[in-house]
Every structure is written in C-alpha cells, then in structure tokens.
Amino acid sequence: MKEKNIPISTLRRLPVYLHYLNSIKDKISNISATAIAEEFGLNDVQVRKDLGAVSGSGRPKTGYSVTELIAQLEEALGYGTKTKTILVGAGNLGKALLSYSGFADYGIDIIAAFDNNPALWGTFVGGKPILPDIDLEAVCRDKKIMLGIITVPVEHAQEICDRLVACGIRAIWNFAPTILRVPEGVMVENENLASSLAILCKHLREGSNGEDYLE
Amino acid sequence: MKEKNIPISTLRRLPVYLHYLNSIKDKISNISATAIAEEFGLNDVQVRKDLGAVSGSGRPKTGYSVTELIAQLEEALGYGTKTKTILVGAGNLGKALLSYSGFADYGIDIIAAFDNNPALWGTFVGGKPILPDIDLEAVCRDKKIMLGIITVPVEHAQEICDRLVACGIRAIWNFAPTILRVPEGVMVENENLASSLAILCKHLREGSNGEDYLE
Numbered sequence: 001m002k003e004k005n006i007p008i009s010t011l012r013r014l015p016v017y018l019h020y021l022n023s024i025k026d027k028i029s030n031i032s033a034t035a036i037a038e039e040f041g042l043n044d045v046q047v048r049k050d051l052g053a054v055s056g057s058g059r060p061k062t063g064y065s066v067t068e069l070i071a072q073l074e075e076a077l078g079y080g081t082k083t084k085t086i087l088v089g090a091g092n093l094g095k096a097l098l099s100y101s102g103f104a105d106y107g108i109d110i111i112a113a114f115d116n117n118p119a120l121w122g123t124f125v126g127g128k129p130i131l132p133d134i135d136l137e138a139v140c141r142d143k144k145i146m147l148g149i150i151t152v153p154v155e156h157a158q159e160i161c162d163r164l165v166a167c168g169i170r171a172i173w174n175f176a177p178t179i180l181r182v183p184e185g186v187m188v189e190n191e192n193l194a195s196s197l198a199i200l201c202k203h204l205r206e207g208s209n210g211e212d213y214l215e
Numbered sequence: 216m217k218e219k220n221i222p223i224s225t226l227r228r229l230p231v232y233l234h235y236l237n238s239i240k241d242k243i244s245n246i247s248a249t250a251i252a253e254e255f256g257l258n259d260v261q262v263r264k265d266l267g268a269v270s271g272s273g274r275p276k277t278g279y280s281v282t283e284l285i286a287q288l289e290e291a292l293g294y295g296t297k298t299k300t301i302l303v304g305a306g307n308l309g310k311a312l313l314s315y316s317g318f319a320d321y322g323i324d325i326i327a328a329f330d331n332n333p334a335l336w337g338t339f340v341g342g343k344p345i346l347p348d349i350d351l352e353a354v355c356r357d358k359k360i361m362l363g364i365i366t367v368p369v370e371h372a373q374e375i376c377d378r379l380v381a382c383g384i385r386a387i388w389n390f391a392p393t394i395l396r397v398p399e400g401v402m403v404e405n406e407n408l409a410s411s412l413a414i415l416c417k418h419l420r421e422g423s424n425g426e427d428y429l430e
Contacts, residue, residue, distance in 0.1 A: 006417065008414060011410070011413050011414055011417055012407065012410040012413070012414070013394075013410075014413060015392055015407070015409035015410055015413050016392055016393055016394055016407070016409075016410075019369050019392050019393065019409070020369075020393070023369070023370055040393070040394040040396075041394065041396040042394065077413050077416070077417075078413075078416045078417065078420050081420075083415075083416050083419055092311070092314045092315045092316060092317075093311065093315050093317070095311070095314075096307070096308065096310070096311020096312070096314065096315065097311070099307045099310075099311065100307045100308050100311065100408075101307060102307075102308070102408070102409075103408075103412070105409075106408070106409050106412045106413070107412065107413075107416050108412055108416065146419050147415055147416070147419065154234050154235075154238070155238055170418070170419055171415040171416070171418050171419050172415075173411060173412070173415055177230055177231055177234050178231055178234065178235070178255070179228075179231055179255040179256065179257065181255075181256040187414075187415060187418040189411045189414055189415050191406065191408070191411060192227065192230070192231070193315075193317070193318075193321070193406070194230035194231075194234070194317075194320075194321050195226070195227040195228075195230055195231070196388060196404045196406060197318070197321045197322065197323055197388070198226050198227070198229060198230050198292050198293075198321075198322075199223060199226055199227070199402075199404055200298075200362055200386040200387075200388055200402060200404050201292070201293045201298050201322050201323065201362070201386070202221065202226055202292075202293065203385070203386050203402040204298055204361050204362065204385055204386050205293050205296075
C-alpha cells in the first residue's frame with residue numbers, strides 16, 4: 001500500500017489532531033480547519049495543508065466531518081495495521097515503555113522484550129515477555145519484526161542496532177544517548193532525553209529576560 | 216551566569232559526546248575531534264565546531280585532554296547545578312520517568328510528583344514523593360521550581376501547563392501528545408512518542424526500496 005508523500009513535519013502533527021478529534025467526536029459532528037488551528041494556536045493555513053495531505057478540503061461552511069477525518073488520519077498513520085515491534089533492554093526505561101499502555105493506540109504491537117540479565121528471563125512486564133537476548137535473531141526472523149526499540153545502555157546500543165539491522169529490521173526507535181550508524185534504507189528516530197533536558201536547562205540558565213533563574 | 220550562545224543543534228550533540236568521553240576516560244587521556252567524529256559517523260568539521268563552542272580548539276597532534284573536555288562539557292550543559300524539577304501526572308509514563316535513575320546525571324533534580332489520584336498521595340516512586348495536585352502551586356513557589364515535566368493525559372495538559380507557568384516555571388518538558396500554548400519566554404520541549412512512532416511506521420509502510428514491509 002503506497003501512500004501520498006506526507007512531509008515529516010505534517011506527520012508529527014497528525015497524531016495531535018487525531019487525539020483531539022477523538023476527544024470531541026461525541027460532542028460535535030463537523031469541524032473547520034480554523035477551529036483546529038485555534039485549539040492549538042497554530043496557523044490555519046498550516047492546518048489546512050496538513051489535513052489536505054490526508055483528506056480532501058473541508059466543505060464550505062460545514063468543514064470536515066469529524067468521524068471521516070478520524071478515519072482518514074488513522075489510515076494515514078497506519079493505526080489500523082499493527083507494526084510488529086520488539087524492545088531490547090528491559091532496564092528502568094525499557095520497563096517503563098513496556099508498561100505504557102498508550103502504544104497500543106499508536107499502531108505498534110510490542111511482541112517481546114530482550115535483556116541479557118538472566119534474572120529477568122521469563123518474567124512479564126506490561127504483559128510482554130522478557131526473553132534472553134541470545135534469542136533476538138530467531139524471534140525477529142520468525143515473527144518478521146519490523147521495528148526495534150533500543151533501551152540498552154549506550155555502550156551496547158550500536159551492537160544491538162547492528163544485530164537488529166542484520167535481522168531485517170528497517171526502523172529503529174533509539175533511546176540510548178548516542179548516534180547510531182545504520183545502512184541506507186534504515187531509519188533511526190532518536191529519543192534523546194539528555195538532549196531535550198540540555199536544551200531546557202540551557203534556556204533556564206540564560207533566563208528569558210536577562211534574569212538568572214538558577215540560584 | 217551567562218554562557219556563550221550555543222546553537223540548539225550543537226546542544227543536542229553535547230550529551231552524546233560527554234557520555235562517550237566518560238566511557239573512555241579511564242583508557243585514554245587525549246582525543247582528537249576526528250576520532251570523535253569517526254566514532255559517531257559525523258563530519259569532523261561539525262564535531263570541531265561543536266567542541267569549539269565549549270572549549271578552545273584541540274592542540275595540534277595531541278588533540279583535546281579528555282578530562283578537561285569532560286569538565287567543559289559538563290559546565291556547558293549545566294550538570295554541576297541541579298535544576299529543581301517537578302513532574303505532574305504519575306501514571307505509567309510519569310512513574311517510569313520517576314524511576315529512571317539516568318536523570319540524576321543530566322543536571323535535573325526531581326523534587327516531587329503530583330497527581331489527582333488520592334490513592335497515590337504519600338506514596339514514593341524512585342524515591343520521589345507523590346503529592347496531591349492541589350499542592351502544586353505551594354510547592355513550586357516554596358521550592359522555587361524551574362522545570363516542570365508534564366505526563367498527564369492530553370485533556371489536562373494545557374490546564375497543568377497554565378498552572379505551572381503561573382507559578383513562575385520557565386521550561387516545560389511535555390510528554391502529552393498535544394501542542395501547548397505558553398507565553399513568550401517559556402520554553403516547551405515536546406517529547407511526542409506518538410509522533411516519533413508515526414514517522415517510523417510511515418517509513419516502514421513505504422519501504423526502503425519499494426518493497427512493502429507490512430503484511
């Protein structure tokens with residue numbers, strides 16, 4: 001199934017619109033791009049463009065049908081098809097992600113987690129089994145896993161990444177604070193918590209109006 | 216304490232360099248920008264520029280002193296000063312972040328978490344107390360909290376954001392899948408897990424070489 005070429009920046013906003021539409025669908029049946037733009041303090045030309053990438057344009061006066069738009073957003077985001085996913089590294093952060101029930105709504109299905117700590121093998125977190133890391137390749141190939149989540153310590157991240165790529169995984173969600181090297185065609189999305197914090201703390205140190213917010 | 220104006224893109228890479236340098240500091244005493252660039256598959260002009268923003272240039276032949284560079288990176292990232300932080304919303308994701316020991320290294324100190332669920336009040340997660348959300352304002356003002364982490368359900372995110380801003384918080388780390396409206400001078404860093412997944416899953420659906428990876 002080929003889809004229209006949706007820009008990355010639009011793609012980042014689509015789940016936000018979808019979440020909002022789901023929250024209002026029982027109350028209203030139609031909505032305009034302008035109303036959505038106002039809700040999020042966005043430019044309405046931008047919202048119109050974003051929605052245009054997944055839907056037609058809204059009808060004059062009535063705008064978009066909320067239920068139709070929800071269906072179109074879900075289709076564009078692939079929420080109907082569950083992407084088979086595994087997670088490697090069942091430490092604090094890994095367990096947190098395994099317990100996070102929100103992912104079920106986001107089109108991924110975490111089949112299993114892997115760890116090198118024998119004490120964890122055979123246990124379940126968030127209903128997902130934690131398996132020995134030596135079984136990684138067998139499970140990935142057998143279950144045709146497509147997405148890998150890396151939550152191992154940084155010193156093991158590249159090795160795990162290489163193993164995932166060797167099993168045919170083409171998309172990696174990386175939580176280790178490092179830069180992974182991958183062959184062409186493999187996509188890495190970095191969720192670097194340290195980097196996010198660095199930016200926020202820098203903003204605080206600099207102050208927003210020349211004031212020094214640190215004691 | 217005013218600092219040199221470090222570009223955001225550089226700031227995102229600094230924690231990565233720092234983590235790497237800490238992992239090798241017991242083995243080697245000097246390192247070149249080229250060696251760091253090779254480690255991460257980055258352009259060495261880029262690495263030289265990044266390091267130049269926090270340090271002088273490396274010495275010819277010997278490069279940078281690893282321990283000096285670590286100290287300079289830590290100072291630039293503000294890891295010496297702990298930014299007082301609170302978290303609002305002690306659901307699965309909130310608890311996960313509270314349990315994540317890594318933050319202690321990243322220059323933030325989570326003082327407390329808040330939730331509207333009375334069953335959680337007075338309990339501890341990761342050593343941090345969970346307090347009634349009605350105490351939010353009092354604690355923020357009393358403890359001079361500077362950074363707020365939002366992990367509440369999306370429908371409460373804007374309200375919590377407004378309350379944090381009203382208490383003088385100037386930096387918000389937002390995990391709710393929405394776009395927060397804040398006054399000028401307040402910085403929001405979004406960690407939208409749904410958006411990251413949307414991008415990865417889109418890549419998988421499109422295939423890297425025209426192949427369809429979804430069953």
